[in-house]
Amino acid sequence: MYAFDFEKPTTVEAAVAALSDEDAQALSGGQTLIPTLKQRLAMPSKLVSLASIPELQGVCRNDAGQVCVGAATTHAAVASEVATAYPALAALAGNIGDPAVRNRGTIGGSVANNDPSACYPAAVLASGATLITNTREIPADTFFDGMFTTILDEGEILTEIRFPVPQAADYQKFVQPASRFALVGVFVANFAEGARVAVTGASNDGVFRWTEAEEALSANFSPDAINGLTVDAGDMIGDLHGTPEYRAHLVGVMTKRAVAAAS
Structure with missing residues (x-):
């Protein structure tokens, strides 16, 4: 010091x-x-x-x-x-x-x-x-x-x-064991006006909203609603804990888990 x-x-x-x-x-x-x-x-x-x-x-x-x-x-x-x-x-x-x-x-x-x-x-x-x-x-x-x-x-x-308190919400975090930070974390909140999905731990630009998933979940708040949706791996962090492609895959996995838990 x-x-x-x-x-x-x-x-x-x-x-x-x-x-x-x-x-x-x-x-x-x-x-x-x-x-x-x-x-x-x-x-x-x-x-x-x-x-x-x-x-x-x-x-x-x-x-x-x-x-x-x-x-x-x-x-x-x-x-x-x-x-x-x-x-x-x-x-x-x-x-x-x-x-x-x-x-x-x-x-x-x-x-x-x-x-x-x-x-x-x-x-x-x-x-x-x-x-x-x-x-x-x-x-x-x-x-x-x-x-x-x-x-x-x-x-x-x-x-x-x-x-604001949503009608349903959940946060799912894929934990980096040493730091307890999120390798990827997804918070899903479903309001009367629609769903909001925010992702942390994944992007080089920091926390972001996954708008494609929001649109799908606003129409049908279920894990199946995001089948076939992916985030661009080109924007993801790549380090010794995971490649950009791995983090992009985890975004979808954690989102489905959060929706299932919130439902």
């Missing part, structure tokens, strides 16, 4: 002010940032912890029936507190990493980091969630902007995520 300043504000306003300093960086659960600091891949002059801001924590239902999750809510808390209101989201959270990761990592940190193999971005995108920051509301369809990238501005803080 190396020397840096550390601040632990108790309000969003104080956190925004602290982040206005040059080279300051927000710290949520730290499950990605701390290892990055240890490897000297990032060297901010100041870390601003968001862990002690009460308004960033907790789960509630709003008047629109949405499940509202504070950005600093841990995975473990999401798994327990939304189990009744949104079981598919709770199950996703309960299978992230291991107990140590789940009790420290936060939903906002994961979504803002936008790791291409993270689970939450698939839930956010498939649910058509709204992401609330200290300055604006952002629809999920415009929030993610490629691998490890979002449209958050410098110093902008994600404060809450509002999830």
Whole structure:
């Protein structure tokens, strides 16, 4: 490690002010940032912890029936507190990493980091969630902007995520055993207006919606509806864990499993 300043504000306003300093960086659960600091891949002059801001924590239902999750809510808390209101989201959270990761990592940190193999971005995108920051509301369809990238501005803080609750939903993850990240993960959500399908872990561009599958499932929400559909392997990640063609195949397999489970 190396020397840096550390601040632990108790309000969003104080956190925004602290982040206005040059080279300051927000710290949520730290499950990605701390290892990055240890490897000297990032060297901010100041870390601003968001862990002690009460308004960033907790789960509630709003008047629109949405499940509202504070950005600093841990995975473990999401798994327990939304189990009744949104079981598919709770199950996703309960299978992230291991107990140590789940009790420290936060939903906002994961979504803002936008790791291409993270689970939450698939839930956010498939649910058509709204992401609330200290300055604006952002629809999920415009929030993610490629691998490890979002449209958050410098110093902008994600404060809450509002999830519409679908009629049926499920998340299926083909786990990379060492990291517990998704080699491929698919979140399927079926609403009265139609189905939404979001894929993580597979694409070089990060999380994406599989629109062909959405059209088929909106007409017939059953595993057979996507028979014959494939994603383009040319856009898929290829590494020692799987070829692009393998990941493209897994997208279809995981989608069918998610639809079957949701049905």
